[in-house]
Amino acid sequence: MAGDFGTRFMPQMSICHYDGGWSEEQLVSSDSLSIHPAAHVLHYASTCFEGMKAFRQADGSVAIFRMDKNITRFDQSSRLLYLPDMDTEQLARMITSTVAHFRDQVPDAPASMYIRPTHIGTEPAIGKAAARSDTSSMFILLSPVGDYFSGGEANLRLLLDDHGVRCGPDHGMVKGGGNYASALKHIERARVSVNADQVLFCPGGDVQETGAANFILVDGDEIITKSLDESFLHGVTRDSLLTLARDRGLTVSERELSITELIERSAHPGCEAGLTGTAAVVAAVGTLIHDGAEYLVGSGKPGPRIRAMRDELNSIQWGHTPDTRQWLTVV
Ligand SMILES: Cc1ncc(COP(=O)(O)O)c(C=O)c1O
Numbered sequence: 001m002a003g004d005f006g007t008r009f010m011p012q013m014s015i016c017h018y019d020g021g022w023s024e025e026q027l028v029s030s031d032s033l034s035i036h037p038a039a040h041v042l043h044y045a046s047t048c049f050e051g052m053k054a055f056r057q058a059d060g061s062v063a064i065f066r067m068d069k070n071i072t073r074f075d076q077s078s079r080l081l082y083l084p085d086m087d088t089e090q091l092a093r094m095i096t097s098t099v100a101h102f103r104d105q106v107p108d109a110p111a112s113m114y115i116r117p118t119h120i121g122t123e124p125a126i127g128k129a130a131a132r133s134d135t136s137s138m139f140i141l142l143s144p145v146g147d148y149f150s151g152g153e154a155n156l157r158l159l160l161d162d163h164g165v166r167c168g169p170d171h172g173m174v175k176g177g178g179n180y181a182s183a184l185k186h187i188e189r190a191r192v193s194v195n196a197d198q199v200l201f202c203p204g205g206d207v208q209e210t211g212a213a214n215f216i217l218v219d220g221d222e223i224i225t226k227s228l229d230e231s232f233l234h235g236v237t238r239d240s241l242l243t244l245a246r247d248r249g250l251t252v253s254e255r256e257l258s259i260t261e262l263i264e265r266s267a268h269p270g271c272e273a274g275l276t277g278t279a280a281v282v283a284a285v286g287t288l289i290h291d292g293a294e295y296l297v298g299s300g301k302p303g304p305r306i307r308a309m310r311d312e313l314n315s316i317q318w319g320h321t322p323d324t325r326q327w328l329t330v331v
Pocket of ligand 1: 235237279
C-alpha cells in the first residue's frame with residue numbers, strides 16, 4: 001500500500017480568496033499560502049476538503065471521476081462549518097483548469113492524480129471561538145499518487161470500537177479537519193494495543209465507518225452497509241459501488257448492522273468485507289477484533305467479490321468500459 005500517498009505535489013495550485021466576495025482564481029506556487037497566525041482555521045478548525053482523482057484514460061485523455069458529487073459534498077461541508085458560501089461554478093473551473101494545466105503529469109493507470117480542494121477560514125480573530133470566519137481561502141492542490149496496492153493486496157485488521165466516536169454524531173457528513181483530529185486518538189491506541197490497521201467505529205454497537213473509509217459487508221449476493229444519515233461521511237466510492245452492484249442485480253441492504261450480526265456473518269464461508277474510499281476504491285478486510293477476540297472474515301484472505309467490485313469501478317475510471325452514467329469529466 002502507498003505509504004507515501006499524498007506527499008508529492010504539483011508545483012502550482014489554483015487559489016482564490018473570500019472577503020465580501022470571491023477574488024479571481026490565480027495559479028500560484030503550491031507552497032505560497034500566507035495566513036495570519038491568528039487565522040480562524042488554526043484555532044477553531046474551520047477547514048474542510050475533498051479528495052477525488054483524475055485518471056489517464058485508455059485513449060490517452062484525462063478525466064476526473066465524479067467531480068460533481070465531490071463538489072456537492074464540499075459545498076455541504078463548507079455550509080455546515082459556516083464558511084463563506086462557495087461559488088461552485090468557479091470551483092469546478094478551478095478544478096478542471098488546474099488538472100488541465102498539469103495534464104501531462106497525470107500518470108498512467110493504476111496510478112492517478114489526486115485532487116485536494118481545501119477551504120479554510122482565514123479571519124485573524126482569536127476572539128471568534130464561537131463565531132464564523134468572515135474571510136476564507138480556497139485552493140486546489142494536486143498530488144500524483146501511485147497504485148494503492150503496489151505492495152500487495154490489502155488484508156486489513158479492524159478493531160471494532162463500540163465506545164469511541166469518530167466525531168460529533170451530527171457532524172459525520174462534514175469532511176472537516178476536526179473530525180479527523182478527534183478520531184486520531186482511537187486509531188493510534190488501536191495500532192499500539194492490538195496492531196489494528198484501522199478502527200471501525202460502532203457507536204452503541206451500530207457498525208458505522210472507519211477513520212478514512214466506509215465499510216461494506218458482502219455476504220453471498222447481499223451487500224450490507226449503513227444507510228445514509230448525518231453521523232458518517234457519504235462516500236462517493238460507496239455510492240458508486242452500490243450503484244454498480246444494484247445494476248448487476250445484487251441485493252444492496254442499506255440498514256443498521258450490529259456488531260453481533262457482523263461477527264456472526266463473518267463466520268460464513270465466502271463472506272467478505274471491505275473499506276471503500278477514493279484512495280483504494282475498496283480494500284479487503286481480513287480480521288475483525290472485538291473485546292480481545294479475533295474473528296476472520298470468511299477465509300481471512302482477500303476474496304473474489306471485493307476484487308471484482310474494484311475491477312469494475314477501475315475499469316470505468318480508466319476508460320476501459322463505457323461511462324454510461326456520466327461519471328467522468330474529461331479535461
Ligand atoms: C471518514 C471517511 N469516510 C469515508 C470516506 C470515503 O469517501 P470517498 O469514497 O468519497 O473517498 C473517506 C474518504 O475520504 C473518509 O475520510
